[in-house]
Amino acid sequence: MEIKNPLYKNIGAHVISSIFTIDKGKIKVLLIKRNNEPFKDKWALVGGAMYNNELIENAALRELKEKTNIDNIELTFVGVEDSLDRSPLQRMFAFNFIGLVDIEKVNLLKETTKTKDADWFSIDNIPSLAYDHNKVLNQSIEKLKEMIISSNILKKLYPNGFTIPEIHKVYESILGVEIDRRNFRKKLISQNIIIDTNETINFEGKKPAKKYKFNNEIQNKKLY
């Protein structure tokens, strides 16, 4: 039994991933430069068209691997775009995801048959992107703000530990507010969210800063 009425089919789907990282205390997103029409030579979020025999999230993971070499990543679903004309070829849904990576651990492919470049962009300096990717990225940034208030994210962004001034700066820049240094530190320590490693590293200051790690026993605690 097959559906004959064309009103009910002939839709496709894009999968789009906003991959974020922290680079020297600044939040950045991964963009690729397209090598094919449509939008040839435009920067874009990482993604492509889903095959109709694969699951949405698997399609997003496959595209990520093909176009950037990133794998072993957890994706979080953000939402769907469904304007009728968002793609010039036919109606395409866009399923949007967020991923977080440690920039040190990524072995980024700069070129593939479908991409001619790939790079990290500060989220306050994003060029004009292909398709509706600027809109999609804004939604992903909003979602990231919701996610960052949950302590879990520390583990994904800083698997090897972090300093308090470092994450303090990240929280302020993502949330867009000032947070008192002393209260921020006190909260993370008194609520056992982070653990002192007894090492020190240099972040931005002359004076080295203590290195902490995320406490695995605390799951998903709301920070702000």
Next chain:
Amino acid sequence: MEIKNPLYKNIGAHVISSIFTIDKGKIKVLLIKRNNEPFKDKWALVGGAMYNNELIENAALRELKEKTNIDNIELTFVGVEDSLDRSPLQRMFAFNFIGLVDIEKVNLLKETTKTKDADWFSIDNIPSLAYDHNKVLNQSIEKLKEMIISSNILKKLYPNGFTIPEIHKVYESILGVEIDRRNFRKKLISQNIIIDTNETINFEGKKPAKKYKFNNEIQNKKLY
């Protein structure tokens, strides 16, 4: 320019709405009994197939109106189901929504050409449903739990006011925890989330209870 590769198309979409209401202090969901194959005579959430020239949310609103006569309702997107075999006919995404209605204001259609019955079911007594609707409903209930901790929901469920014992019971039953009566009341009043209307009505007790209404000046305050 048209996409030729069948790998990229021939997908359709269902839109599914879990419509909740409060009936005598109990949370209930609206189900319809199907009148057509597949799943003829099975209970199901309200929904149907999206046309490929309409927006997802509009499709959900249209199906709601057609099958239950409910309109003028705000839908909240919950998520997507995408298993390859969730529909017997062809691959169909399912876009799932939540809606909240005042049971007093609904003029429910019990029968249409596509439905032979419609009724409200307590969420702890749900029959076996068509398609993957049991799974979808469970996800919607989880989302409802997230939504109920935001004060905004009071306005939608109780546009005409409510008593504190009434919503206390609803919060306990949806969240599945006990909440101290005194502290619950104190929180809502001291944080100006609700306003005394100086009327009283009977809920469950012999003694009439004070009627309150949601304070429109407070938006989206987290309760728990």
Next chain:
DNA sequence: CCAAAAGTGTTATGTTTACACCCATGT
């Protein structure tokens, strides 16, 4: 020695939790 960032403590205020008795009404 000094500039620049890291580290630290106290107080006041607000929020949350725990807990027990009286009140108004219908039967």
Next chain:
DNA sequence: ACATGGGTGTAAACATAACACTTTTGG
């Protein structure tokens, strides 16, 4: 008059917010 649910207050624990000086290091 009594059973049923509605209404109320206080104290302790905890969380948040505001605020300024000292320490360590590289240059």
